[in-house]
Amino acid sequence: DAKTTQPPSMDCAEGRAANLPCNHSTISGNEYVYWYRQIHSQGPQYIIHGLKNNETNEMASLIITEDRKSSTLILPHATLRDTAVYYCIVRVYNTDKLIFGTGTRLQVFP
């Protein structure tokens, strides 16, 4: 399985964009990049996923580099409620499960 590397923690001021990086240099051509977050001990919340094109939804944008070796999750206007652990996951072709790493703990401050 392709591994991901994320910084253990980041800070962001409320109202500013939060840019969370993820390295996945061993990703294969048919593997998707997923982002989830977990607030305290609640269930992981799906944010967004993509294969090679940039993606945007009501929560966030996902920017994937052309070589697909890294990606960035962008929360355009972070709020205090965005404080959470964010997981970048590479999902293997023909597998049902998600393999969670240690993630990035994002702290949004006033």
Added chain:
Amino acid sequence: EAQVTQNPRYLITVTGKKLTVTCSQNMNHEYMSWYRQDPGLGLRQIYYSMNVEVTDKGDVPEGYKVSRKEKRNFPLILESPSPNQTSLYFCASSPSGSYNSPLHFGNGTRLTVT
């Protein structure tokens, strides 16, 4: 509201006393699965089900049973709980088990076995 519902949210029990954690989804999803989350070990898959009457083991199935008699329900059964099953459990569902199909998680069940 589309959701995955687990019950109970908190459960304290004693070693050997059989228990069931229920999971229900209202999204008509084919695929459901169970994970457990432990400090330092992340989330690990216990069992999954691709459809009604179809279940299979995940990475840590020992000590657990599941059943899928109806599409919406996927209970997790601990026949003889032990302290090493103290954990935070999550049920998840998706339209299919495809890698292009996001998983949606319930809010968790915190189990303590003494």
